[in-house]
Amino acid sequence: MRSITTFDLQYAHRFYGFQGEAQYLHGHTGVLTIEVEDDVTPRVNMVYPCNEIKKISWNLLQNFDHALVLREDDPLLPVILGVYEMQGIKNGHALNTMKGPAFKTEWATAYPDCRLVVTKETMTVEGMIKIVHDLLKDKLPIVKLTFKSGANTASQTYQPCRHIERCPLCGVALDENGHCPKCGYQKK
């Protein structure tokens, strides 16, 4: 069975070099749907608690929310960083608190202090699915991701992986020591 969670991400981006309106800076409400699949945990009677899917995902993905997403070769990048620097907000601001941990993967690097994500490829809906899967694939048993932004939607399915061991009391994934980060259960 599957547990399915959906949430919004507000971001600005552009398709650098694309022949069309999207080469100009603009913004979206993107809607991400994450589907995880596994056996239903007995007694807990869930595949995965949906609020935990959101919490685990949001921890990293909030770096895309109210953020600017630019490709690494976009000439806007140094210009915007220059303005942020001049304003004194490049290295953070007291009220910029909705930040996840900085990350760097093959596809994207997050700079939470200035709410910027630099991507290797243009951040289309397809590109975002690659970025999200790479960030979350070891944390959740993802079988499908769907990302909708404006009139565009992309989705990708994945083979179910069953190696993520979950807590018999609350259903969330146990850490590498067999400890449940939510309820404190410890596997013997």
Ligand SMILES: [Zn+2]
């Ligand atoms: Zn767009």
Ligand SMILES: [Zn+2]
């Ligand atoms: Zn637990």
